[in-house]
Amino acid sequence: MSKMKFRKLQTMNKECSVLGFGCMRLPTIGEGDVRHIDEPKAIKLIRQGINLGINYIDTAWPYHNKESESVVGKALQDGYREKVVLVTKAPIWEYKEPADFEKYLRKQLEKLNTDHIDIYLLHALNKMRFQRVLDLNVLKAAEKAKKEGLINYIGFSFHGNYEVFCEILDAYSWDVCQIQFNYMDINSQATEKGLLYAGTKNIPVIVMEPLLGGKLVRETEETLEIVADAPTHRTLAEWAFQFVWNYPEVKVVLSGMNTEAQLLENVQSAESSCPNSMNPIEFEVIEKLRCAYQNLFAVPCTRCEYCMPCPSGVNIPMNLLVLNEAAWTGSADSMKGWFDSFAQTPEELAEKPNNGAAQLCVECMACIEKCPQGIQIPEELKKVVAIYKEQKDPSLVFKSERNKRN
Ligand code: SF4
Ligand code: SF4
Numbered sequence: 001m002s003k004m005k006f007r008k009l010q011t012m013n014k015e016c017s018v019l020g021f022g023c024m025r026l027p028t029i030g031e032g033d034v035r036h037i038d039e040p041k042a043i044k045l046i047r048q049g050i051n052l053g054i055n056y057i058d059t060a061w062p063y064h065n066k067e068s069e070s071v072v073g074k075a076l077q078d079g080y081r082e083k084v085v086l087v088t089k090a091p092i093w094e095y096k097e098p099a100d101f102e103k104y105l106r107k108q109l110e111k112l113n114t115d116h117i118d119i120y121l122l123h124a125l126n127k128m129r130f131q132r133v134l135d136l137n138v139l140k141a142a143e144k145a146k147k148e149g150l151i152n153y154i155g156f157s158f159h160g161n162y163e164v165f166c167e168i169l170d171a172y173s174w175d176v177c178q179i180q181f182n183y184m185d186i187n188s189q190a191t192e193k194g195l196l197y198a199g200t201k202n203i204p205v206i207v208m209e210p211l212l213g214g215k216l217v218r219e220t221e222e223t224l225e226i227v228a229d230a231p232t233h234r235t236l237a238e239w240a241f242q243f244v245w246n247y248p249e250v251k252v253v254l255s256g257m258n259t260e261a262q263l264l265e266n267v268q269s270a271e272s273s274c275p276n277s278m279n280p281i282e283f284e285v286i287e288k289l290r291c292a293y294q295n296l297f298a299v300p301c302t303r304c305e306y307c308m309p310c311p312s313g314v315n316i317p318m319n320l321l322v323l324n325e326a327a328w329t330g331s332a333d334s335m336k337g338w339f340d341s342f343a344q345t346p347e348e349l350a351e352k353p354n355n356g357a358a359q360l361c362v363e364c365m366a367c368i369e370k371c372p373q374g375i376q377i378p379e380e381l382k383k384v385v386a387i388y389k390e391q392k393d394p395s396l397v398f399k400s401e402r403n404k405r406n
Contacts, residue, residue: 003271004053007251009204011175012153016085016252018245019270020056021049022208023072024063025256035065039074045263046075050083052267056252058206060089060123061108073113081114088112089123089157090142092132101141105150120151121178126160130168139172157208158190161304165190166197178206181250182216183243183286184293185209188302199249206252207244215293215328216240222292230285238269243286245273298327298398299380300373307367307377313349313356315342316367316377319384326387326394339388358384 006015027041028034046057059072069088076084088108090101109115120142122133133139142154155176158165169177177198179190186192198205211217217236227236234242244253253270257263278286294300301320310316319342322335332339342357343349349356358381367377386392 004267005270005273006055007275009176009251010202011204014085016056017054017270018251018253018273019054019266020058020087020206020252020254021046021054022254022256023057023059023068025258026064026068026071027258028064035067037064037067037071039071042071043075045257045260046072047080048260049257049263049267050080052263053270054267055084056087056206056254057084058087058208058254059112060121061091061094061104069108069111073111077113085118086112086114087119087121088117089121090138091123092125092129092136092138093123095132095136095138098137098141101136101138102145105145109150116149117151119153119155119176120145121176122154122156124159125156125168126158127164127167130164130171155206157206160189161302162191162194165194169194169198169201169203174203176204176206178208178254180209181205181207181244182210182212182240183290184212184216188304195247195249199247204251205247205249206254207250208254210244210253210255211237211240216289218293218296218328220292220296223289226285226288226292231281232285235265236289237265239285239289241266241269242273242278242282245270246275246278248275296328297324298383299324299375301375302373304372306372307370309354310356310361310367311364312360312362313343313346313354314358314360314381315355316381318342318355319358319381320375320377322388323380323384327398330394332387332391332394336388339384357389358382359389 005018007018008015027038027045029036029038057072059068061069076086091104094104095101109117122138142151145151146154153175155174155178156168157178158168159180179195181189181195195205219236223236227234227239241253244250255266257266299320301317303317303321305317307316322339325335326332339357343352343355344357346360361378361381363378365378371377383397386397387394
């Protein structure tokens with residue numbers, strides 16, 4: 001019998017499982033190829049999750065090259081739709097005019113094979129995208145869809161900094177919000193302060209990336225030693241999940257599961273979750289893990305954006321993000337496509353304002369004093385160029401840095 005834990009989303013008087021099924025990392029055909037979902041495996045896994053007590057299913061228009069919603073729609077046939085809170089997201093970046101809200105919503109309903117969406121989140125809001133929401137009257141269109149019964153609740157998912165998060169929270173009576181949160185992100189993204197602020201406003205918080213895209217299960221000599229010495233026996237994944245569930249403001253923690261083993265481990269972890277249950281010794285373990293992982297980053301950028309805008313149009317936080325990714329993975333592969341999507345020349349900046357690649361830095365030094373983390377930004381941008389433009393081996397680029405640390 002399922003011992004899944006549930007928490008109430010107070011704005012909608014709904015009990016949701018503390019573990020939500022995130023459908024952006026479903027099983028695929030061919031390792032690492034997100035475009036082709038292994039449908040039978042994905043459908044089986046989603047249904048197994050529901051049978052184990054998960055009742056919160058999260059997908060979005062762009063996931064898996066726009067295939068995730070259709071597969072979720074198939075998984076929710078045969079009586080499963082009625083068992084879950086179905087969440088998908090409005091692809092604001094695709095909108096050209098106000099009518100696009102309804103156009104995309106209807107396409108999504110068709111893909112999901114349902115007549116209504118329980119929670120519709122305005123996807124990945126940041127300052128710029130929220131301005132678009134306002135310019136295109138998206139909230140008015142969302143309220144109309146709510147009245148027509150096409151969606152039940154309106155929320156937003158967020159990638160930005162604390163100030164913008166609070167600004168968006170205060171701008172509307174949201175039913176729910178979704179943020180990136182884990183023990184590495186207490187001072188970045190919406191931040192712990194933002195999470196607590198949502199709590200004071202009585203807005204339920206859904207958490208994504210509890211494992212920071214899988215990084216917090218990376219086994220190193222140091223992290224394995226920390227968990228082995230810990231007073232409570234938990235895996236690296238469990239430590240990360242329990243840290244997030246410890247916040248009563250957090251209602252659902254999403255996990256993109258793609259194997260049965262992951263699903264079973266996460267369900268078991270969810271069953272033992274409890275708000276405000278971590279003790280000071282357990283927090284010490286978290287602190288040790290945080291330090292251990294921090295050392296694997298190239299730079300301590302929190303993406304606060306205080307350094308922006310750069311007069312030369314460099315998207316500093318995003319270039320540092322791809323740098324960190326190369327430091328973590330030892331390769332440029334996973335972020336090369338992202339780097340290539342930045343404006344590569346001053347001419348391309350007209351199309352992609354403030355989204356320039358590292359090589360556009362002219363070393364004016366204007367950003368350095370604005371960075372609260374003391375990052376030597378122009379120096380770090382040179383490493384981005386070395387790895388992503390000149391295709392140098394990341395381990396060689398970071399070698400001298402690591403030698404300095406050791
Ligand atoms: S040093 Fe480079 S990144 Fe920093 S503000 Fe100047 S041009 Fe932009
Ligand atoms: S480089 Fe510094 S100022 Fe810029 S986003 Fe990162 S932490 Fe913030």
